[in-house]
Structure formats: structure tokens, C-alpha cells
Amino acid sequence: MVSRPQDESELVERARRGDERAYEELVRRHQGIAFRTAYLVAGNAADAEDAAQEGFVKAYRALGRFRAGAPFRPWLLQIVANEARNRRRSAGRRAGLALRAAGENLSGDAAPSPEGNLLAAEDRERLLGALNGLPEEHRLVIACRYFLDLSEDETAAALGVRRGTVKSRTSRALGRLRESLGEGHA
Amino acid sequence: MPELEHALRQLGGLVEFPPEPDLAGGVRRRLGEAPPRRWAPRRIAIVALAVLVVAVGAAMVVPSARTAVLEWLGIKGVKVTRVETLPEVALLNDGGLGDRVTLAEARRRAPGLVEPHLKDLGTANEVYFSAAVPGGQATFLWGTKRETRLLMIQSPGEAFAEKMLGPRTDAEVADVDGQPGVWFSGDGHYFVYRDRGGKMREETARLAGNTLLWQHDELTVRLEGELSKNAALEIARSVR
Numbered sequence: 001m002v003s004r005p006q007d008e009s010e011l012v013e014r015a016r017r018g019d020e021r022a023y024e025e026l027v028r029r030h031q032g033i034a035f036r037t038a039y040l041v042a043g044n045a046a047d048a049e050d051a052a053q054e055g056f057v058k059a060y061r062a063l064g065r066f067r068a069g070a071p072f073r074p075w076l077l078q079i080v081a082n083e084a085r086n087r088r089r090s091a092g093r094r095a096g097l098a099l100r101a102a103g104e105n106l107s108g109d110a111a112p113s114p115e116g117n118l119l120a121a122e123d124r125e126r127l128l129g130a131l132n133g134l135p136e137e138h139r140l141v142i143a144c145r146y147f148l149d150l151s152e153d154e155t156a157a158a159l160g161v162r163r164g165t166v167k168s169r170t171s172r173a174l175g176r177l178r179e180s181l182g183e184g185h186a
Numbered sequence: 187m188p189e190l191e192h193a194l195r196q197l198g199g200l201v202e203f204p205p206e207p208d209l210a211g212g213v214r215r216r217l218g219e220a221p222p223r224r225w226a227p228r229r230i231a232i233v234a235l236a237v238l239v240v241a242v243g244a245a246m247v248v249p250s251a252r253t254a255v256l257e258w259l260g261i262k263g264v265k266v267t268r269v270e271t272l273p274e275v276a277l278l279n280d281g282g283l284g285d286r287v288t289l290a291e292a293r294r295r296a297p298g299l300v301e302p303h304l305k306d307l308g309t310a311n312e313v314y315f316s317a318a319v320p321g322g323q324a325t326f327l328w329g330t331k332r333e334t335r336l337l338m339i340q341s342p343g344e345a346f347a348e349k350m351l352g353p354r355t356d357a358e359v360a361d362v363d364g365q366p367g368v369w370f371s372g373d374g375h376y377f378v379y380r381d382r383g384g385k386m387r388e389e390t391a392r393l394a395g396n397t398l399l400w401q402h403d404e405l406t407v408r409l410e411g412e413l414s415k416n417a418a419l420e421i422a423r424s425v426r
Contacts, residue, residue, distance in 0.1 A: 020217050024210050031209040045204035056213045127197055146191065147198035174190060181190070 012072050016063045027056050030073060033148065034080045037158050040143050041084035051087055055080030077150070078157035085160070130180040138173035145170055283325045284316025291315065296322040298342045298405060302425050304328070307336065336411040338421075340402075360398060360415070362422045367400030369415050398422055 008029070014022035034055060039048035059066075059079050066075060131139055137159075144155040145166075156163045292315045293299050303309050310326035321342050329335035360367040398409045398418040402425060409418050 020214060023217070024214055027210045027213050032206045035206050035209070036203050039203055048204070049207045049209070052207075053209050053212050053216070056209060057216045060213070060217055123193065124197060124200065127193055131197075142194060143198075146194035147201050149195075149198070177190060 008072055009069060012063070012066065013068070015060065016066070016068075023060050026072065030076055031056075033073070033150075034076060036148055037077050037144070037150070038080050038084040040140060040148070041081050041158070042087050047087040048084060051083035052080050055083045058083070071153075074151075074154045074157040077154055078160070081158040081160065126181060127177075130177050133180060134173060134176055137169060138176060141166060141169045142173050142177075283314035283327070283331075284323065285314060287313055287315045289313050292324045296324055296340075296342045298403070299324050299340050300402065300405065300425055302326055302338050302421075304336075304421055305424065310338070334411075336409070336413070336421075338425075339408040339410070341406045341408075360400065360419060362398075362400040362402075362419065365401045367398060367422070369418065370397040370399070 008026070011022045011026050015026060031052065034052040035048055038051040038055070039045060042048045042051055055076065059076050062079070066072070131142060134142070140159060141155060144150045144158055145152075150158060152163050152166045156166045159166065161169070287295075289299075289301060292313050295315055295317070301309065307328045310328055311330065312327040314325040314327065316323045316325070323339060323341045326338040326340070327334060327336075358369050360369040396411065396413050396415070396418065398413075398415070400407055400422055402422075407422070407425065409421060411418075413421075
């Protein structure tokens with residue numbers, strides 16, 4: 001007999017009442033996106049892991065302030081990203097490592113996804129180069145929206161800005177990419 | 187190349203992130219531990235509480251004036267770190283100030299706070315409280331978050347403060363009605379906290395303007411804004 005997957009709001013409610021097993025299930029569901037978000041912000045895997053773990057712990061302890069019925073993921077990502085920012089700042093590191101890692105991967109022999117095959121290797125290099133030339137805030141918003149596939153609300157939470165800022169920042173970043181690439185990407 | 191946004195999604199599919207760690211076990215263990223203890227407020231003999239970090243250009247020697255300030259503060263284990271550039275932080279990022287609260291709520295959470303009433307600006311337009319800082323931290327803001335005129339940050343807890351100064355930031359001793367203080371001016375600098383375990387806990391890192399940092403009874407107070415030293419001292423001395 002296969003048990004029914006728990007509804008997320010049900011898990012959150014159980015966790016609010018102190019059910020650590022329910023929270024563990026929430027951690028398992030969201031640890032991937034939490035870690036990748038922290039990695040983009042912090043710029044290295046060790047800090048990202050620390051930030052994600054600390055974020056989950058803080059989120060659990062703050063569940064009493066979580067608004068019932070609200071989406072859990074953006075709230076969690078905001079906490080995790082704050083932790084990641086603290087670690088990045090404290091060590092004076094810069095974000096952008098995720099993009100360099102992407103560069104290493106893309107220029108190597110790693111097998112691309114079937115979807116990735118649609119993008120010619122030469123175009124990947126140009127696009128990655130253009131991305132790397134963007135200011136950090138533009139690179140981050142592009143990475144959140146297109147690499148992590150975060151919604152605007154989730155991106156706003158992760159970057160600690162308003163949703164309108166995500167929109168305008170994304171628009172400016174895309175505009176700069178188009179300028180940089182200098183061809184038909186209108 | 188396909189349309190740009192589509193191309194970016196494809197590129198995203200090719201990004202190789204580090205292997206996803208299994209966080210559940212570590213989180214479960216942490217949840218079994220007692221939450222971090224809030225530190226009871228207690229009198230602190232000096233204004234800067236643990237570590238003052240002066241970041242100077244790689245080729246620069248720490249100016250003697252700054253060294254004198256550090257010595258005057260009497261901080262044990264002062265560390266002078268050479269960095270080429272300061273980290274980039276946004277001015278008053280939204281996550282930094284904590285929750286918007288009423289003064290009553292801030293005082294409920296940190297009973298020792300004082301309400302500043304400035305001669306020209308009156309009471310603060312907004313009050314925020316952050317529990318992320320050990321002992322809590324209240325921020326009184328004049329103006330708006332978007333157009334901030336002045337910030338007064340009161341920290342009743344014993345936090346380990348770290349101030350990062352750029353090579354063109356000056357620090358000098360200031361006396362606030364007999365209480366020790368220090369005046370930071372010049373280029374931007376950063377204020378972050380470190381907990382007793384050495385971990386960065388600060389969620390309020392911000393690019394500060396000129397800053398007066400002083401001890402007011404059991405509170406550590408920072409005044410940040412585009413102020414002259416005399417104006418800042420006048421405000422500081424008016425705080426009762």
C-alpha cells in the first residue's frame with residue numbers, strides 16, 4: 001500500500017505543532033531548491049550547505065510566525081538566502097561562482113540535457129560570457145528566474161527585494177544581455 | 187540562438203550545481219538542541235564589544251591614529267585584516283532591519299530601549315526590531331526606508347561587533363557625556379555582528395554614512411546618517 005503524499009500545508013501545520021517528522025519531510029522536499037538558491041547567493045558549496053541548514057533550523061523555530069495558508073517555499077527561501085548573504089559578506093566573497101561553475105561545465109565534456117542540445121555550444125559560450133559580464137544583481141536575478149526557475153515572488157524573497165524590483169531588474173538584465181549579444185534577441 | 191529567455195532556460199538546464207547535500211539529518215539533530223540562549227543585557231564597560239576589524243588596502247600600513255583608537259577601546263584580540271575591497275551591500279536592504287513594530291512592542295521585547303526625541307526631527311517615523319541579533323536590536327528610522335534621513339540603532343544585548351572600515355575611513359574617539367564613543371567618517375563602512383561561537387549572525391549589514399557609536403548605560407547605540415560629528419554628538423547627548 002502506497003501512502004498518500006502529505007499536503008504541504010498539512011505538513012506545515014503539523015510542524016507548527018512540533019511534529020519534527022513532518023518538518024523533516026518539508027526539509028526533504030525543499031532542500032534542493034534551498035541549497036541551490038544559497039549556492040547562487042553565497043558562491044560556494046560549503047557556505048551554501050551551512051546557510052541552507054541554518055535556514056531550515058531558523059524557519060522551524062519561526063513557524064509560529066508563519067502565516068497559515070501562505071506558500072511555504074518563498075518564506076523559506078527568504079530565510080535561507082539571508083543566511084547565505086551573511087556568509088558571503090562575512091568572508092568578502094562575491095556571488096558569481098555559480099556562473100563560473102556553469103562555464104566550466106559547459107565548456108567541458110559533460111553531457112548536456114536533451115533540451116540543452118538545442119543551444120549550440122558556441123551560443124552557450126557567448127551567452128555565458130555575456131552573463132558573466134553583468135553586474136552581480138543582474139546575474140543573480142537571471143539565475144534565480146531562469147536557472148532555478150523561481151517565480152517572481154520567490155525571487156523577490158530570495159533577493160530581499162520587492163516583486164516590482166525583480167521585474168524591473170530582470171528587464172534591465174535582459175536588455176543588457178541583448179545589447180551585449182548584439183543580435184536578434186528582442 | 188533561440189530567443190533569449192528560452193536560451194537562458196536552456197543554459198540553466200546545463201548548469202551543474204554541486205551535489206545536493208542531505209540536510210534532513212543535520213536539521214533533525216539541530217532541532218533536538220536547545221535554541222540559542224538570548225543573552226541577558228548587562229553593562230558593558232566599553233563601547234565596541236569584541237572585534238574591530240580595520241580593512242586596509244593590501245599595500246597600506248595601518249595608520250597610527252587608527253591603531254590608537256583600537257588601543258583606546260581596550261579591545262582584546264583586535265584583529266587587523268588586510269582586504270582590497272569591502273563587500274558590496276545594499277543600503278538599508280529590506281531584510282536588515284527586522285520587523286516593523288510599535289515602540290511599545292520594541293520595548294516589550296527589549297525593555298531597556300530609550301525613545302529618542304530629537305530637537306529638529308522629533309520622534310522616529312518608523313521603528314523596527316530584529317531578534318536575529320543576540321539580545322535583540324531596535325532601529326529608529328527618521329524619513330522612510332527609501333529616503334532615510336537618520337538611523338538610531340540600539341542594541342541591549344552583548345553582541346560581538348565587527349566594524350569593517352575602508353582605507354579612507356577615519357575613526358576617532360568621541361566622548362558622549364562621559365560615556366565612551368567612537369566617530370566613524372569618510373568612506374563607507376559596515377557593521378555586522380558575530381555571535382559568541384564566532385558565526386556571523388548579522389542580518390543588518392548596511393552601508394553606513396558617518397556613524398557615531400557609543401555606550402548609553404546598558405545600550406550600545408549607533409547613529410548613522412549624513413551628519414557632522416558635532417551634530418551627531420548633540421543628538422547623542424540628548425538621548426535620555
